[in-house]
Amino acid sequence: MRTLSGSGGEDDSRRARPAAHELARYEALFAARTSGMKSSAMREMMALTERPDVISLAGGLPDTSTFPPELYASLMAHVAADSTARALQYGPTDGMAATMDCIVQVMAEEGTVVDPSEVIVTTGGQQVLDLVCKTLIDPGDVIVAEAPTYPGAVPTFSAYQADVEQIEIDADGMPIDALESALDRLQAQGRRPKFIYTIPNFQNPGGVTMSLARRRRLVQVARERELLVLEDNPYGLLRYEGEPLPTLYSLDADRGGVGGGADLVIYLGTFSKILSPGLRLGWAVAPRPVLEKLNLGKQGADLCSSPMTQLFVSTYFRECDWRDYLETLKALYRRRRDVMLAALEEHLGGRARWTTPAGGLFVWATVDGGVDTTDLLARSEGVAFVPGRAAYTDGRSGSSSMRLNFAGVPDEDIREGVRRIGKVMGGDTGLLGTLTGSAPGAREPAASAAGEREPGRESEEAVPLADVVALPSRERQQPARRQRDL
Numbered sequence: 025m026r027t028l029s030g031s032g033g034e035d036d037s038r039r040a041r042p043a044a045h046e047l048a049r050y051e052a053l054f055a056a057r058t059s060g061m062k063s064s065a066m067r068e069m070m071a072l073t074e075r076p077d078v079i080s081l082a083g084g085l086p087d088t089s090t091f092p093p094e095l096y097a098s099l100m101a102h103v104a105a106d107s108t109a110r111a112l113q114y115g116p117t118d119g120m121a122a123t124m125d126c127i128v129q130v131m132a133e134e135g136t137v138v139d140p141s142e143v144i145v146t147t148g149g150q151q152v153l154d155l156v157c158k159t160l161i162d163p164g165d166v167i168v169a170e171a172p173t174y175p176g177a178v179p180t181f182s183a184y185q186a187d188v189e190q191i192e193i194d195a196d197g198m199p200i201d202a203l204e205s206a207l208d209r210l211q212a213q214g215r216r217p218k219f220i221y222t223i224p225n226f227q228n229p230g231g232v233t234m235s236l237a238r239r240r241r242l243v244q245v246a247r248e249r250e251l252l253v254l255e256d257n258p259y260g261l262l263r264y265e266g267e268p269l270p271t272l273y274s275l276d277a278d279r280g281g282v283g284g285g286a287d288l289v290i291y292l293g294t295f296s297k298i299l300s301p302g303l304r305l306g307w308a309v310a311p312r313p314v315l316e317k318l319n320l321g322k323q324g325a326d327l328c329s330s331p332m333t334q335l336f337v338s339t340y341f342r343e344c345d346w347r348d349y350l351e352t353l354k355a356l357y358r359r360r361r362d363v364m365l366a367a368l369e370e371h372l373g374g375r376a377r378w379t380t381p382a383g384g385l386f387v388w389a390t391v392d393g394g395v396d397t398t399d400l401l402a403r404s405e406g407v408a409f410v411p412g413r414a415a416y417t418d419g420r421s422g423s424s425s426m427r428l429n430f431a432g433v434p435d436e437d438i439r440e441g442v443r444r445i446g447k448v449m450g451g452d453t454g455l456l457g458t459l460t461g462s463a464p465g466a467r468e469p470a471a472s473a474a475g476e477r478e479p480g481r482e483s484e485e486a487v488p489l490a491d492v493v494a495l496p497s498r499e500r501q502q503p504a505r506r507q508r509d510l
């Protein structure tokens with residue numbers, strides 16, 4: 025019998041993948057689009073974060089241990105006392121009015137004025153990605169995205185069989201000249217992208233922020249070419265230094281959108297990083313015709329997002345100053361970012377380059393000398409990170425980069441995790457011919473190809489993401505949980 029503590033999520037992450045002979049029996053029943061579906065790097069990473077012997081710099085995790093347990097208990101008690109029946113009932117597909125008011129407040133904090141009638145509450149920001157694709161993407165349609173891009177968007181785009189054109193970012197985010205060249209090239213082929221996907225603030229995974237000049241030009245390009253932009257902004261309020269920049273949504277709306285909102289920017293927001301990902305609450309703000317379709321898509325997906333967690337959020341906003349908690353998080357993450365930057369200097373200095381994020385949760389590090397970070401991950405004992413390839417839709421590019429999360433683990437784990445990466449890199453730079461890279465599915469062609477790859481050479485075959493993040497099974501140890509620093 026399943027115990028309460030051994031709940032579904034944990035079980036899911038530990039479930040073994042079906043063997044080829046098991047899959048074969050169902051092969052003819054699967055829809056064609058499932059062949060393009062790739063395992064999310066995130067799923068593998070969530071499994072890793074469950075293991076006490078592994079320091080995980082991998083997930084996109086905020087530090088939920090910072091939320092006071094007594095406050096959580098009292099908010100839940102409020103919800104129970106005031107709204108048991110509503111909390112336990114279905115809610116409107118668009119979301120509850122009180123939650124929308126919180127969203128309006130959060131967006132105002134970044135200087136973005138929105139009308140609740142343009143908002144849809146979703147089951148995490150991840151659902152926005154899914155619903156936008158469900159609404160806009162037919163197989164073969166083009167999405168323009170940044171390179172690298174959010175690893176969690178990669179499986180969504182591939183599930184909808186999109187062709188993703190990635191534009192390499194630099195320190196100021198997506199270069200608009202390169203975007204325009206790509207758009208011209210596509211136009212010459214008679215192809216018009218369905219949307220441009222960007223994470224302008226403290227990009228996941230790149231850690232960089234799109235400059236104001238580029239934001240303005242991007243909105244201008246979208247208007248000149250009548251293209252939709254999907255602005256994914258989970259981290260905008262987690263800024264540790266520098267001045268906040270306007271959202272693309274507000275730049276578009278300021279140019280006089282129909283009905284006062286933006287015409288061409290779909291905005292994605294979430295409570296995950298400023299409050300809690302366990303709530304699974306995010307939102308989209310979109311032009312009304314698009315919103316209408318998102319609503320229809322959501323009806324088919326889950327009818328509504330959880331009223332229980334929506335009421336938790338509205339109670340929290342009513343009873344507390346949510347900005348105070350945000351300040352706590354910012355102070356903590358700023359310090360951890362600095363700890364990680366110092367650790368990188370100490371253990372990887374001279375052998376890698378990395379970004380210095382002004383906010384968010386991630387550093388993007390690129391190792392010199394053709395080291396393949398997927399191999400590195402497979403061989404690294406006791407530390408996890410997201411290998412760069414998970415952020416590219418071809419599954420090949422980004423092979424010498426890695427995404428490191430500095431927000432979700434204590435200072436000493438950041439130091440130790442980076443030290444372990446430096447150690448396993450040890451003799452690697454320049455000695456890649458000796459790599460074994462043996463992943464658990466050594467029988468799987470992609471995994472063995474990874475082991476045989478030559479220094480600095482990309483595999484000719486596109487490597488499925490499932491293999492990109494396949495990890496060797498290690499002995500499960502159960503040491504006491506590490507003390508958290510707050």
Ligand SMILES: Cc1ncc(COP(=O)(O)O)c(C=O)c1O
Nearest residue numbers: 084148149150174228294296306
């Ligand atoms: C860029 C980006 N978009 C969307 C999401 C999805 O977040 P959630 O579904 O928890 O709101 C994340 C989570 O890490 C993210 O980093």
